[in-house]
Amino acid sequence: MLLKLRQVGKKLYSVHLPSFVNMKFKEVLSWCFLFLVLLLGFTAVSVAYLKPSYLLDLLEISPDRVSSAISKISPPMRLDSVKHGIFGFLLGLLTLEPGYVLFSVFTSVLIDLDHAPFLLGLSVPARISHSLIFLSLADIGYLLFFRKKELVFVFTSSFLLHMALDKLNIPFLSPFMLSPQLPHWLRPIFVLLSFSLNLLVGRSRLREVMRVLHFRV
């Protein structure tokens, strides 16, 4: 994209805008949509893997059941969502890309949708999709659908920070192994890794801006 900036004498100064300005909101929505499809799909398959009859149970949605599940969302859980949202936002800022900031906040908060089967009363782990297997499948999904390495970085970053904020109290090989077994010393490494990934994205975008943003006489 080329924008005219100003005319000085006979010289016209212009600037190329970096590609991120062209990023469409629709594109960000499609990333978020894929996230929801993958998360809900993985959650349902995991529930079915643990107990096939639970799958039918999961589909029996009634207003009473939904309101009972919602009533189980305690104030600390709501506060937790706010915390994840704030950290997702700060993490996303490192990418220097508004679309990735939105995506980071969205995934940081909504990964907790996997609590739904537990809240609906099924005997499954609450964090059933807080799993490195889900992370791997989702990353492959993003590579296949969007072919954007940066998107994989941003999603992985958001996932790792969320897990660290959950104190690694996660069934990290769910649905095959259900007990949280990650050592706590991994927490700072997850945090460091998540910030490093988004910093890498931000650095490459900054380079792109420096390279593309030039004035022509």
Ligand SMILES: [Zn+2]
């Ligand atoms: Zn969580």
